[in-house]
Amino acid sequence: MKYSILIAFLVSFGSIVCGFLLDVAYAQKLIGFGVLGLVVFVFPLFSYYRWKDKDIKDYMLTKENLDKMRENQKN
Template sequence: MKPIHIITLIAFIVSMSSIVCGLLLEVDYAQKLVGFGVSGLFLVVFPLFSYYRWKGKDVKDYMLTKENLDKMRENQKNNKI
């Protein structure tokens, strides 16, 4: 496993356990546990996961540019035969 994958997995487990503990435990700071867990998911886990999955890919392949629209139209014409 790659180090970024391990870090993402650990951050995910910590965030989810914080949310679960906040929901199940009857302590004064339960809402803070849930809040830190959700913040960890959105501010740490999601960006790490996005970086890991998009690394090395060309963003222009996924954008709707004139060239990509022309390719899609051409593919539709070829598939309707």
């Protein structure tokens, strides 16, 4: 999964760079497809990969978590 995300990132980023550097008629399309690849494929896959084993309740501001934060600040 990690390598497929890296490959998709490199392809998308390479498309953006080629769109800026090459003087061809479809340069704007290269930039657009590169940005689309980042937004539609790379970012969601990366987010899923990084959050798949985490519990969302650990990151929410609930009463229990606020109490834990206050306890940690006192120490």
